[in-house]
Amino acid sequence: MIGNDQDRFVAIARLRSFMASRVASLSILLILLLFVSISLSAQSTISTATFIKQHIQAFQKQINSTAASSSLQTSWLKDMQLRTKTKDFDFEQQSYTLRVSPNSKSIRKAEVQLIRQLQEAANLDQYAYGAIFLKMAYEDWLAIYDVSQSIQLYKKLLTSYQDIETVLLELGQFNNLNIKDLLKVQRDITDAEIILQTLQKEIDYYLPDQQADFSDIISVESIEQLVNGASLAVKNIRQADQRNNLKSTMLASELAIKELEDKQWLDFVQVEFGGPYGDPFKEKISIGAGFRIPQAKAGQLAIEEIKIEQDQLERKIRTERAIQEEKTNRKKQALLALLEKGKLFKTLTNRQNTKAAEIVRLATQAEGATPLLMLNTNVEKIKQQLDLLKIEIEIYESYIDYLALTEQLFKRPFKNYLLN
Numbered sequence: 001m002i003g004n005d006q007d008r009f010v011a012i013a014r015l016r017s018f019m020a021s022r023v024a025s026l027s028i029l030l031i032l033l034l035f036v037s038i039s040l041s042a043q044s045t046i047s048t049a050t051f052i053k054q055h056i057q058a059f060q061k062q063i064n065s066t067a068a069s070s071s072l073q074t075s076w077l078k079d080m081q082l083r084t085k086t087k088d089f090d091f092e093q094q095s096y097t098l099r100v101s102p103n104s105k106s107i108r109k110a111e112v113q114l115i116r117q118l119q120e121a122a123n124l125d126q127y128a129y130g131a132i133f134l135k136m137a138y139e140d141w142l143a144i145y146d147v148s149q150s151i152q153l154y155k156k157l158l159t160s161y162q163d164i165e166t167v168l169l170e171l172g173q174f175n176n177l178n179i180k181d182l183l184k185v186q187r188d189i190t191d192a193e194i195i196l197q198t199l200q201k202e203i204d205y206y207l208p209d210q211q212a213d214f215s216d217i218i219s220v221e222s223i224e225q226l227v228n229g230a231s232l233a234v235k236n237i238r239q240a241d242q243r244n245n246l247k248s249t250m251l252a253s254e255l256a257i258k259e260l261e262d263k264q265w266l267d268f269v270q271v272e273f274g275g276p277y278g279d280p281f282k283e284k285i286s287i288g289a290g291f292r293i294p295q296a297k298a299g300q301l302a303i304e305e306i307k308i309e310q311d312q313l314e315r316k317i318r319t320e321r322a323i324q325e326e327k328t329n330r331k332k333q334a335l336l337a338l339l340e341k342g343k344l345f346k347t348l349t350n351r352q353n354t355k356a357a358e359i360v361r362l363a364t365q366a367e368g369a370t371p372l373l374m375l376n377t378n379v380e381k382i383k384q385q386l387d388l389l390k391i392e393i394e395i396y397e398s399y400i401d402y403l404a405l406t407e408q409l410f411k412r413p414f415k416n417y418l419l420n
Contacts, residue, residue, distance in 0.1 A: 047213040048141065052416040055137035059130050060414070078103045079268075099270040107260045114253040121246050131410045138400045138409070138418060144212050146393045147202045153389065154199065157382045158192040161185050164375045171370065218420045220392055223399050224339045227332065244317045248310065255306045262303070267292045324405075331405050335398045342391045349384045356380070 079101040086094045103111075168182045203212075267290035274284045356377050363373050396418075403409040403417055 044209065045211045045213045046207065047215070048217045048418050048420075049416060051141050051212075052137060052418055055134060056414045056416070059134045077101070078107075095272060095274050097270055097272045099268050101268045102266060104260065104264055107257060107264070110253055110257045110260060114250060114257065117246060117250045117253060121243065121250070127410075131404075131407075135400065135404050135409060139397070140206065141418060142393065142396050142400070144203065144206045145214055145217065145396070146389070147199050147206070148212050148214070149389050150386070151196065151199045151203065153382055153386050154192055154196050157379065157386075158189065158196065160375055160379045160382065161189045161192060164372065164379070165189065167371055167375065216420050218418055220339065220342055220395055222420060223395060224336075227335055227339075227399070227402070244313065244320070248313055248317075251306055251310045251313065255303060255310070258303050258306065264292065266290075328402075328406055331398070331402045335395070335402050338391065338395045338398055342388070342395060345388060345391055349388070353381060353384075 077100055081097075081099045083097040083099065084094060085097075164185045165182065168178060168185065171177060172182070270288045270290075272286045272288065274286070360374050360377050400409070400417070409417060
């Protein structure tokens with residue numbers, strides 16, 4: 001019994017010596033980190049403001065450079081035909097007829113208006129494609145944030161696992177080796193190293209030559225204030241509404257052109273040259289015209305088709321607006337639920353950590369206590385931080401999805417919604 005007590009006393013003394021050496025090592029590590037941070041500060045860094053600003057500028061440049069334009073001018077001639085005929089294959093009696101169909105001034109004006117509307121529709125489509133890339137820029141920055149924060153936490157986790165392994169090996173020198181715990185922590189070390197290497201490759205893909213600075217990223221608390229505030233409650237004119245309204249206007253222009261064409265009374269004007277005949281009594285040049293006789297149901301099929309399409313479009317607009325409003329409300333409620341989940345997680349984990357700290361305090365006061373309890377408690381805290389990071393990323397992603405759904409993200413003048 002006396003020998004066992006002496007061995008136990010020696011083990012505890014060596015563990016205390018180990019902990020003292022760890023404190024010294026941590027002090028040296030902190031000094032090294034200070035020098036590393038000073039050297040890294042000279043490297044190129046990119047902040048939330050700079051990253052999103054670059055993509056907003058690229059978005060603006062794209063939509064400005066690819067704006068559709070047309071120099072097409074409508075003509076007063078709707079159609080022009082040159083006809084020729086001969087009699088009994090006698091080419092000396094060849095005749096020629098030039099026939100033109102005019103466009104009225106009202107029709108030409110309506111056609112110009114329709115062309116402008118087609119250009120505007122093309123610009124809206126291009127704007128929508130650019131908006132997709134802008135949203136992807138926000139998602140990329142959030143992915144960089146997720147990976148960067150995960151790297152920091154997994155480095156701490158790996159250090160804690162390595163400390164546990166060292167303590168277990170120290171205890172093993174005094175016949176107190178727990179093989180099961182040792183194998184488990186060694187597997188945890190391997191898993192953490194694999195995750196760290198994978199995360200480092202991801203960050204190198206996003207930022208091969210730069211370091212990310214998240215000091216200016218919006219906080220979760222600020223997101224909650226924005227979502228519940230009045231700034232995001234202002235309804236924005238959606239691109240879908242703009243396209244539908246433009247489509248309705250285009251249908252009205254097409255209908256106006258059809259009605260004007262139906263009312264046009266002059267169909268064509270023609271000039272006929274009879275040929276170089278030797279008979280002076282034969283008419284060489286004649287002028288003619290064609291007139292349309294208005295009929296009550298002439299051209300009504302095309303007009304009715306456009307009217308039916310207009311009615312269908314109006315019903316589509318009402319339905320889409322109702323669906324969009326329901327989607328927006330659901331997305332907002334889901335975001336608010338995530339925010340509540342984050343606050344509840346913090347509250348419960350703080351309560352759990354307070355109880356764990358008291359248990360550790362009482363346990364370390366007992367005779368023969370080892371650092372394992374404290375180290376395992378630290379591991380649990382880091383895992384909690386990883387879980388909290390997952391919730392924060394979900395909040396950020398849901399926040400960006402909500403802004404994209406309401407199209408606040410693409411509203412001019414552009415604003416960086418990830419900036420604190």
